[in-house]
Amino acid sequence: MSAACKKPFKRKRFSKPQQMKTKFRSSARWTKFRKKLKAMQVLDPVTGAELDSKYTVHHLDMDEFNYCNLDHPENFICLNETSHSMVHFLRDSAHGWRYAIMALIKIMKHMDRIAAQKQAKELAKERAVA
Ligand SMILES: [Zn+2]
Numbered sequence: 001m002s003a004a005c006k007k008p009f010k011r012k013r014f015s016k017p018q019q020m021k022t023k024f025r026s027s028a029r030w031t032k033f034r035k036k037l038k039a040m041q042v043l044d045p046v047t048g049a050e051l052d053s054k055y056t057v058h059h060l061d062m063d064e065f066n067y068c069n070l071d072h073p074e075n076f077i078c079l080n081e082t083s084h085s086m087v088h089f090l091r092d093s094a095h096g097w098r099y100a101i102m103a104l105i106k107i108m109k110h111m112d113r114i115a116a117q118k119q120a121k122e123l124a125k126e127r128a129v130a
Contacts, residue, residue: 017064017067020067020068021064021067024067024068029070030070033057033070033073033076034057036073037057037073037076037077037078038051038055038078041077041078044078044079044080044083045077045079045083046079046080046083046086046087047080047082047083049080051078051079051080052080052081054080054081055078055079055080055081056078056079056080056081056084057076057077057078057079058076058077058078058079058084058087059075059076060074060075060076060077061075
């Protein structure tokens with residue numbers, strides 16, 4: 001047996017708050033709250049698409065001491081999986097979410113300009129033929 005096989009198996013340990021969150025998310029209280037929120041919100045507010053079966057409930061209050069506080073439903077929002085990942089991704093981005101969103105707007109506008117230029121060229125070509 002190699003030395004690597006003799007090493008005891010190390011279980012990935014989660015922090016106390018993470019363990020508490022995981023336990024809370026499997027509670028009947030959370031499940032009921034989650035379903036109630038989805039009944040009130042049909043669409044993903046980021047994309048406008050219908051919430052799918054993998055929707056998640058995002059905590060708008062990021063204070064982990066309020067994680068289990070369901071007294072303020074307005075502090076939660078249902079998001080489809082990709083939208084939820086994007087919210088966290090942008091929030092945690094190196095220069096902050098405002099910078100990331102402004103950069104995305106610039107990129108999207110540039111893409112729109114390129115598409116508009118292409119469309120204008122095609123239209124001019126069609127007019128030249130006709
Ligand atoms: Zn979240």
